[in-house]
Amino acid sequence: MSQINRIKGGLVNQKKSISFTFNGQILTGFEGDTLASALLANNKKLVGRSFKYHRPRGIVTAGSEEPNAIMEIGNGAYKEPNTKATITELYNGLEANSQNHRGPLGFDLMAITDFLSPLLGAGFYYKTFMWPKAFWEKFYEPAIRNAAGLGTLSTEADPDTYDKGFRYCDILIIGAGATGLSAAITAASSGAKVILADEDFLMGGRLNTESIKINGVSGSKWAKDTVAALSAMENVTLMSDTTIFGVYDHGIYGAIENRASEAREYKDKPRQVNWRIYAKRSILCAGAIERSIAFGNNDRPGVMLASAVRAYANRFAVATGDKVSVYTNNDDGWNTARDLVLNNIQVVAVIDSRSISPVLRVPGAEIFMGTDVEDTSGRRALKSIKLTNGKSIVTDCLAVSGGWNPNLHLTCHHRGIPKWSEKIASFIPDESNPPGMSVAGRAKGTMVLSDAIIEGHNEGSSVASDLGYNVKELDPAETQTVSYSVTANWGVPSGKNRAWVDLQNDVTAKDIKLANQEGFKPVE
Structure with missing residues (x-):
């Protein structure tokens, strides 16, 4: 497969191609790529499944805070599970496999748990499996442990030193x-x-x-x-x-x-x-x-942090979408829209939850101030978003910035x-x-x-x-001043839709509210 999402520029060496595999498929990237940037360049939007409900998961970040793109790297004795694709430097012969799914990644048999989610709320295993008492050790606990975990360890001795x-x-x-x-x-x-x-x-x-x-x-x-x-x-x-x-x-x-x-x-x-x-x-x-914002169905592949979308464009020369929308509550989110336009990536909309004047001019984009995103559509990839003003926007990437x-x-x-x-x-x-x-x-x-x-x-x-050293008189580096202001936006009312807070462990805003009601108030 060609790198259909690769653009000009970036800090990668586009003269040095690197071959790797993802779920057995041979792909190519460039020197300086991470595994995540190379996957995005090859239009791989679905890269894993969530822990509890096995919902489709895509790349969200460009750093060590990544909750979704967690993979098995290598095979045999060299296999290492739970490795973040966003901080894994690409190299020739790298073998990556998605994890936490039964059957193919695109058709996970364990996704049936998503349909049972109303019965599997926060702490359900402490409330549901109470009777008969003897069933806990014989049936309930083994079943839960069998379904738990993400990657699998190699059974061979580690050959590395x-x-x-x-x-x-x-x-x-x-x-x-x-x-x-x-x-x-x-x-x-x-x-x-x-x-x-x-x-x-x-x-x-x-x-x-x-x-x-x-x-x-x-x-x-x-x-x-x-x-x-x-x-x-x-x-x-x-x-x-x-x-x-x-x-x-x-x-x-x-x-x-x-x-x-x-x-x-x-x-x-x-x-x-x-x-x-x-x-x-x-x-x-x-x-x-950067933090995200909780809103309805905000976990679809294609919903990413705005800083990550900017990073993939500027550092890795990768377009994360053909029609990108930006949703922000702070000035920095607008920088993503600006940089995407500079990289000739189409920005179809900028949505700012603050009722202020637009921070920047974004050619070709619809601007919505004092508005929020309340829902998304798509299953294995984002297709559109719905705003609180009732408008729907066709978009395949939503760059979200909730502050830092x-x-x-x-x-x-x-x-x-x-x-x-x-x-x-x-x-x-x-x-x-x-x-x-x-x-x-x-x-x-x-x-x-x-x-x-x-x-x-x-x-x-x-x-x-x-410490007693004589410091030379050096002038600090000079750069233009870029403003930063933010108005807190922790979440948008989502009605019957689930607003996700922890994408890896499938924790919703409703789960946190329930835990708080039941006395689990300290964050520890």
């Missing part, structure tokens, strides 16, 4: 987006020993997915140049494809570095390394993740408690961060890029100075 290691630094910077790079180049220029870690195989964060310019060049070019400058410094260690997973006492941080590409080429090399990093100080620049949530979880590892920000309608870190940790950029709730870059620069300078 794994390693552990120790690293030491003055400053650990977590996240290599605009803020992290700004902090790193400033701190490193003082002579401080810096480790810069990022979970992506390509450093730059959202700069690789935006059309914005920094210091007169594209954000991705500025990121590439900054990474190159850092790489040339002897006092800097760059750790891409590395996830910082824990903050412990005495400035110790846990990290997992993925070295799968090296392990495939050299069989004696470790596939993953578990690092213990000792840092005198750390700066959390982990950015933020700072990635602050590492600030809570020493009992830090987030505080609420009405300004961005989200939780942000308070001052109870782990000892030695400071926060900058979107992770702190600073949503305007120009401000986040300055904040990273100032934090890098301040931390290096605190």
Whole structure:
């Protein structure tokens, strides 16, 4: 199958083709693709089934927050289940298979559970299987366990090798987006020993997915140049494809570095390394993740996060639809509409739940202000949406932006408690961060890029100075100021239709309301 959704541009190398398989079908992508972007390029919209009701599921995000595109990679002893396609770097010979379905992906026999959903509400197994008592261990529990789970483990011994290691630094910077790079180049220029870690195989964060310019060049070019400058410094260690997973006492941080590409080429090399990093100080620049909006049937393949639609167009040169609609409650959603038009992708409508003037001009698109999406149609792929004003729009991709949530979880590892920000309608870190940790950029709730870059620069300078280093007088990178405002929109009344909150586990807004009524109020 040809890559019918591939467009010009992007950061992938369209001169180097890569062959892979999905459910046994041979497909092609390009160097720099993720498995998810390559699947979308090949028009693979249905990629899995949900956990409980086995509903059709498509790709939603472009990062580690992906709830749907979770697959089995490899076969035999090399098979690894529950791998997110959105963060899996494409390579020659990759074998991917969808999971959690009985029979073909397009005709899952277990989808019958969706028709039984009225009987399978939140916590149904604690309320329904009460009698006869002896049936629980003999019948009910085995049946539930047999239906549970997503992928299947290989029964063969793992042939890969794994390693552990120790690293030491003055400053650990977590996240290599605009803020992290700004902090790193400033701190490193003082002579401080810096480790810069990022979970992506390509450093730059959202700069690789935006059309914005920094210091007169594209954000991705500025990121590439900054990474190159850092790489040339002897006092800097760059750790891409590395996830910082824990903050412990005495400035110790846990990290997992993925070295799968090296392990495939050299069989004696470790596939993953578990690092213990000792840092005198750390700066959390982990950015933020976009949230969706709950409305009727918002789980169909083709309903995606707006930032992901933008990322696939700008970074991966993939059109996620032929007729795209954008639904937002904040200014950033409009940037997706703008970038799609710049990439010659048709935007048929922009729906903003706020009763304000349009944020941007979007050629060729109908604009609906003070309006919401209340329902969608389609089974294995999105076909149309219905608005609260009664209008129906034919569309095959709906880009949804409900605002942004700072990635602050590492600030809570020493009992830090987030505080609420009405300004961005989200939780942000308070001052109870782990000892030695400071926060900058979107992770702190600073949503305007120009401000986040300055904040990273100032934090890098301040931390290096605190450690006794002489910081050089560097000017922070300059970029245009892009506004960000948001009006909270947690959901649209859906009537008899189900509004999904957790797409992976099939949790609806109604389920959460029921759990709250039954006393399960704390989010823990």
